[in-house]
Amino acid sequence: MEVNSHRIKREQIVQQLEGGQAFLKIEDLLEEVDFEDLGKRPAGLPYSFYEQFFHIRVAQFDLLDYSRNKYYESKEWPEEYWPLEAEPESEEEWEQLKESFFKERNEMMNLILDESNGLNAPVAGSEDHSFLREALLVLQHNSYHTGQLAIIFRLLNGGEE
16 A cells, blocks of 8 residues: 555656646647747846746756766856846757756656655755655746746736737
């Protein structure tokens, strides 16, 4: 019974990371936003759609790295978590950023589903934090900033979705 319970918890975390239940699917926003709008900062916001998505990807990778790398080194906050520019240099750069995000999200989901990674066991990068904590941080951080992306998207489109 305990093994099934842990498997169900793992699957539920992964389902939430994918979105579409309690959280908006990030894929839906990424498919809808126009490349030309990525660098715009609507309504006086201090960040663009691109800057927010770049941040989500970097933070997600950092948490993934922290979870699996015993030689993990933390990044400088906030400099290394945000892009230098408000927009990507090219559509190719944008596509690579999205590809990296989904590849790394899948890697995190695979770690979550891998039952050899104890949910309450310490992560590779530190004895101070559990794998469950890091998985939930990815889930919470991604969903929080996906909400911000949704607001930016609505503002870019005159308040309409």
